[in-house]
Amino acid sequence: MNIKLQKSTLHKQSNIAITGSKSESNRLLLLQALYSNISIANISNSDDATLMQKALKSTDSVKDIHHAGTAMRFLTAYYATQNGQEITLTGSSRMQERPIKILVEALQQLGADITYTNNEGYPPLHIKGKKLQGNQVTLAANVSSQYISALLLIAPTLENGLTLTLDGKITSVPYIKMTLSLLNDLGVATNFEGNTITVARFETTEKAKAFTVESDWSSASYFYSLIALSEIGTTIELSSYKQNSLQGDSCLAEIYTEFGVETTFGENTIALTKTREATQETIKLDLKNAPDIAQTIAVTAFGLQLSCEMIGLHTLKIKETDRLVALKTELEKLGAAVDITDATLYLHKAASINENITIETYKDHRMAMAFAPLALCVSIHIEKANVVSKSFPDFWSDLQKIGVKLIEI
Incomplete structure (x- = not known):
């Protein structure tokens, strides 16, 4: 058109x-997948949020998120933690040109089993979900905040939580703070001091939690x-x-x-x-x-x-x-x-x-x-x-x- x-x-x-907001929506959709007691109102009707929901609900072994960059980063982290699930995460031709190596290597530091099916450093990714044992990661501070948020969103489910060290001058701080604020609203203990972010392990409760985007x-x-x-x-x-x-x-x-x-x-x-x-x-x-x-x-x-x-x-x-x-x-x-x-x-x-x-x-x-x-x-x-x-x-x-x-x- x-x-x-x-x-x-x-x-x-x-x-x-x-x-x-698609930024808030996709963060909350991932948390909802991890903690089923969450309900969300005013979810974005954007393609990005729709594709995120579709991928999370799908039982297919290949998850195609087309051009949704946030979904690619967040779902890479999510499926790396899903013990026993084995999937391929792919996207559009442009998505397959967008780098993801920094996030993959960070997840591998935590013990993730992720391999590239085509070009190293780029989607598609083959992910074998498992229980991640690591709890410490260091990243360059000037990388996309979506890499950082992807790690923070899965952090409460890790055995010992996560300590994330950001090396250098941090960019996109508001998006990091958005992620931490949503975790705090859920009941997760976090701390962001200097260049270090810590997220404690969080066991979900039966109490329902309602979010409005x-x-x-x-x-x-x-x-x-x-x-x-x-x-x-x-x-x-x-x-x-x-x-x-x-x-x-x-x-x-x-x-x-x-x-x-x-x-x-x-x-x-x-x-x-x-x-x-x-x-x-x-x-x-x-x-x-x-x-x-x-x-x-x-x-x-x-x-x-x-x-x-x-x-x-x-x-x-x-x-x-x-x-x-x-x-x-x-x-x-x-x-x-x-x-x-x-x-x-x-x-x-x-x-x-x-x-x-x-x-x-x-x-x-x-x-x-x-x-x-x-x-x-x-x-x-x-x-x-x-x-x-x-x-x-x-x-x-x-x-x-x-x-x-x-x-x-």
Whole structure:
């Protein structure tokens, strides 16, 4: 499905309900598989969460999680602990290009039986579940937080818990803290001090534990961008959100004040309002704790004809696509000048925006959604737009609700 977005103006006042966070959902789904007394409300309707649920329920010996990166990392750890189960964990062609060696080697340190069925260091994986005896692992601190969270989620089931030492400067700390907070809510004792995380063994109790997943802050980012590019006085109310969020991307509320967007927290809602024009000509951000919002921010800055300098983006190269290269390519088609390194992006102030450009999405949901707000500036085409189902299946219909004009082509 390709979509043409016609130059549009948002309704002055709108309301949107956003599905649960896929980050929280997938963590809780794994904990539910380990501890059956857990119930979960407001689970994400994203492809990632759906694929995670399907894999956990399936009795097949081959588990295909397609393009769900979180599921690949979490399920690798989960099945390594399932004594007596033998499975092959595979995914899409892109998933088979995404490295997993760091996590596999960490699990092998604990005693896991995991082998590669094709290329060393990459899925598919052949996993023979067993009782893991180890309780100490050291990892580089700048690796994907999903590797770290995968280990932390299975840690309470290990005979002696887990002591995880992170070597170097830690990135994506909010995602680690999210995992630990969910473990704490379950009743698991944890400690995160300096570069050492400890998780105690936890024997489940018969007492039921109910969790409600907060809505996804990454999904909210596109509405922040839309408001930033809209007229002063425009407001969108989003649910369900809370001020003391576990999600690292909740930093959007602070970041987007730079673009003139104010966030008002209500009871289970946030209201985003364009209150002024941006005052800084160059936006400078370190996104090491929230790299998933880099694409949205870059496009927002471009649409407002601002400069933008972002660092801490080293994990973007191993996502659904190399997001730094993809961003540079698509922004430059629109008339931008962009400089990138392995971990940084610098967007130069643009004099104008080219119209009727077709944006390639590279099988990456965030590429489609990050560029969509430019419809408030120019008409734009989004190729293979249904890729948004990975995290936000209702994205295009929600955009229409708030005034964005689009047609399928």
